[in-house]
Structures are given as C-alpha cells and as structure tokens.
Amino acid sequence: MNAYVRFKLALTEEKPVIKPYDEAKWAELSDYKLPIDISLSLLEALHKRWTNLLRNLSPSDMEKIFIHPDSGEVSVGKNIGIYAWHGRHHLAHITSLCNRQGW
Secondary structure: OHHHHHHHHHHHOOOOEOOOOOHHHHHOOHHHHOOHHHHHHHHHHHHHHHHHHHHOOOHHHHHOEEEEOOOEEEEHHHHHHHHHHHHHHHHHHHHHHHHHHOO
C-alpha cells in the first residue's frame, strides 16, 4: 500500500519527499493476526487499482519523481522496475519456504 501511495504522490505532486517507515514494527501490530483471506482480498483489490494506474501512465508520467530520504530521487519508471524485482523477491521467499516445508 505504501508503494502504491508513493506512485500516486509522484504522479500528483512536484518531487514529493516520501516518508520511510519501520516495516518490522508495522508487522508487529495486531492486524497481522487477522485471517489470511482478509489480507489476500486487500492485496487483490490494491493490485487491481495499481495495475489500472500503471497501464494508463504516459511517457511523461514515467519521468516524474519522488524523493526518498535515503535513496534520493526515484523516477516512476525506475520505481516500476524496483517493485517488479521486489515482488519476485518476495515470491522467491514464499516458493522456497513451500519447497522446504513440502507444501
């Protein structure tokens, strides 16, 4: 959800500075205990919106940027690549766990 918001900020504001967050602390909050189907529904809806947004970007949209306090300026185009890798990386973790556990 943070990634989606970062894209939207870059597309609607002039070089917004995004706020980093402590992922480990977010993961400790009580909502992680909810049934997995709630998270899967949220992800499904989010990805439908995000896919629509990305499919409708113009070439000039790809050049728009946000500023990350640690990474500096990041273009929408570069961020698409970063999140494509990030998604594959998470999938590899899940696939590896499934293989190790024999699921």
